[in-house]
Amino acid sequence: AQSVTQPDIHITVSEGASLELRCNYSYGATPYLFWYVQSPGQGLQLLLKYFSGDTLVQGIKGFEAEFKRSQSSFNLRKPSVHWSDAAEYFCAVGASDNAGNMLTFGGGTRLMVKP
Amino acid sequence: DAGVTQSPTHLIKTRGQQVTLRCSPISGHKSVSWYQQVLGQGPQFIFQYYEKEERGRGNFPDRFSARQFPNYSSELNVNALLLGDSALYLCASSFPTRNTEAFFGQGTRLTVV
Numbered sequence: 001a002q003s004v005t006q007p008d009i010h011i012t013v014s015e016g017a018s019l020e021l022r023c024n025y026s027y028g029a030t031p032y033l034f035w036y037v038q039s040p041g042q043g044l045q046l047l048l049k050y051f052s053g054d055t056l057v058q059g060i061k062g063f064e065a066e067f068k069r070s071q072s073s074f075n076l077r078k079p080s081v082h083w084s085d086a087a088e089y090f091c092a093v094g095a096s097d098n099a100g101n102m103l104t105f106g107g108g109t110r111l112m113v114k115p
Numbered sequence: 116d117a118g119v120t121q122s123p124t125h126l127i128k129t130r131g132q133q134v135t136l137r138c139s140p141i142s143g144h145k146s147v148s149w150y151q152q153v154l155g156q157g158p159q160f161i162f163q164y165y166e167k168e169e170r171g172r173g174n175f176p177d178r179f180s181a182r183q184f185p186n187y188s189s190e191l192n193v194n195a196l197l198l199g200d201s202a203l204y205l206c207a208s209s210f211p212t213r214n215t216e217a218f219f220g221q222g223t224r225l226t227v228v
Contacts, residue, residue, distance in 0.1 A: 004157075034216065043119075043205060043219040044158070051214045090157050095171070101148050101209040101217050102171045105157035 002027045002093050004106035012112040013081050021076040021109050023091030032094035033074040034103065035065055037087050044090065050074065061085070086113045117141070119208050119220035127226045128196050136191045136223045140208030146170075147189040148217065149181060150205040158205055164189055165211045193225075201227045 003026045013019055032051050036044040048059025055067040065076045088108045095102040120139045128134050140147050146165045150158035163171035164183035178194045203224050207217035
């Protein structure tokens with residue numbers, strides 16, 4: 001069975017500082033990996049996705065993520081955080097037979113940004 | 116273009132009652148999935164439907180059911196509501212192929228009292 005672990009429940013960073021959110025997955029085959037962001041009471045917005053190819057993927061809002069098969073990780077990074085980035089971030093892995101629509105999510109990391 | 120739309124946005128029900136939640140996918144998307152997000156947790160997969168057929172089911176009791184209509188919209192039904200069913204219910208739509216992403220609606224907030 002597939003699973004996703006986000007070890008950090010809460011992270012606080014200062015505005016302008018760099019950010020890295022951790023994600024570890026367990027999956028038997030080549031995973032399809034996603035990062036979503038959720039503002040309070042809202043739905044999920046896709047930040048970026050990895051299906052194959054280049055292991056460093058670029059997303060929206062200046063985010064990037066790196067797929068490391070040897071570490072079963074897909075960490076999300078941003079070089080300079082803005083106050084508007086404060087939200088909940090979810091890493092997810094997709095089922096291989098219909099990627100993108102049967103997702104297993106991690107528990108999420110809540111990001112707080114200090115002025 | 117309209118995104119995934121869900122109705123109602125908020126709902127309050129009493130224990131033991133039944134509820135129906137509705138979802139309209141993005142135009143051209145034929146696959147719809149439902150997720151339950153309990154406060155403070157990540158979303159959990161409930162169902163996936165494509166061409167009116169169930170293609171996947173998560174670890175949820177039989178009180179949960181769904182269906183998809185010819186226009187690809189979908190309904191999620193929950194019977195005999197429990198307090199623990201209180202959650203944000205998210206609908207997602209996508210093309211039914213590999214290498215595609217799911218687009219989520221804003222969700223329906225269900226409160227069971």
